[in-house]
Amino acid sequence: MKWVAKDIEVYLGAKEYVDTVVLPLLPVSFADDIKQTASMTEFITLLSGQLERQFKGRLLMLPGFSYIKTESEEKLLETVNHWGAEFVKQGFKHVFFVTSDSDWKAREDKLDGSLIWLPFLPLEHMDKNYLNSILEDQVKQMISLFIKKWQDRDSQ
Amino acid sequence: MSKQRVTRRQFLNYTLTGVGGFMAAGMLMPMVRFAVDPVLKHNPAGDFIVTDKKISDITNEPVRVDFSFEQQDAWYTAEVTNTAWVYKDDKGEIVALSPVCKHLGCTVDWNTDKANPEHFFCPCHNGLYTKDGTNVPGTPPSAPLDVYPYKEVDGYLALGKAAPRKEA
Numbered sequence: 001m002k003w004v005a006k007d008i009e010v011y012l013g014a015k016e017y018v019d020t021v022v023l024p025l026l027p028v029s030f031a032d033d034i035k036q037t038a039s040m041t042e043f044i045t046l047l048s049g050q051l052e053r054q055f056k057g058r059l060l061m062l063p064g065f066s067y068i069k070t071e072s073e074e075k076l077l078e079t080v081n082h083w084g085a086e087f088v089k090q091g092f093k094h095v096f097f098v099t100s101d102s103d104w105k106a107r108e109d110k111l112d113g114s115l116i117w118l119p120f121l122p123l124e125h126m127d128k129n130y131l132n133s134i135l136e137d138q139v140k141q142m143i144s145l146f147i148k149k150w151q152d153r154d155s156q
Numbered sequence: 157m158s159k160q161r162v163t164r165r166q167f168l169n170y171t172l173t174g175v176g177g178f179m180a181a182g183m184l185m186p187m188v189r190f191a192v193d194p195v196l197k198h199n200p201a202g203d204f205i206v207t208d209k210k211i212s213d214i215t216n217e218p219v220r221v222d223f224s225f226e227q228q229d230a231w232y233t234a235e236v237t238n239t240a241w242v243y244k245d246d247k248g249e250i251v252a253l254s255p256v257c258k259h260l261g262c263t264v265d266w267n268t269d270k271a272n273p274e275h276f277f278c279p280c281h282n283g284l285y286t287k288d289g290t291n292v293p294g295t296p297p298s299a300p301l302d303v304y305p306y307k308e309v310d311g312y313l314a315l316g317k318a319a320p321r322k323e324a
Contacts, residue, residue: 017259017260055263057260057261057280057281146279
């Protein structure tokens with residue numbers, strides 16, 4: 001489900017079925033890596049859209065959390081973990097953060113939730129059909145990852 | 157020359173009526189078009205979209221067929237990709253099923269659940285559908301999968317807008 005009124009209405013009626021929440025982490029920077037951060041944001045936005053389509057009924061896809069890269073690490077971690085704590089309080093069993101920003105990979109163990117880090121692809125020069133097939137491959141990998149996490153949890 | 161002479165007055169009358177009529181029509185036509193515009197607009201939902209799947213390539217094993225079209229959402233046009241599961245049934249007739257689970261809208265997959273082969277499986281809440289799209293009782297979905305109407309266009313499969321199945 002997306003963060004739109006129509007989907008949220010469905011969510012309110014079927015809360016017990018929606019046990020997964022995904023928060024995309026989208027970096028913004030105006031320094032040398034301005035273009036990279038734009039690509040990361042673009043890539044993760046596209047990818048999370050596809051992911052949402054696949055698992056509409058079980059996951060809530062939040063609007064991306066965008067942050068400025070100059071923000072200190074502690075503060076970012078604090079904010080994101082605050083989100084995570086709120087998700088748990090709301091009864092979500094699986095919390096995922098999706099990002100292309102490798103800084104998060106380095107602080108993964110300090111995050112309350114599963115981090116999915118994917119290297120971004122420069123999408124701007126890509127042919128549309130090629131782009132679709134690449135995205136599909138990436139989404140497929142994510143799908144199996146999600147299913148695995150769900151199964152691990154269910155079998156416990 | 158015919159015997160009946162056309163007088164100058166008659167000639168001018170005819171000419172003026174003719175030219176005036178054209179001018180009036182030229183002005184009125186766009187106005188009428190504006191007035192009835194909603195009627196003339198073709199309905200994109202009713203259109204069939206040609207996929208890149210050849211009719212002759214369809215077997216009795218369901219395969220995924222993706223097709224894209226432009227969807228207009230107010231001023232915003234987006235390219236939307238839809239998916240269908242397509243196969244031929246026992247009578248050789250084509251069946252095109254929507255992959256959208258009737259429970260909460262996840263995308264179902266063919267033959268991915270090892271415990272239930274030859275079924276459509278929804279990974280979200282273990283929803284199951286038989287090959288013809290009927291929901292298996294005891295699993296979350298409460299209705300069979302939607303069906304796409306289809307047409308054949310130059311040997312290729314064309315799909316319309318998915319609609320709920322009428323109860324047999």
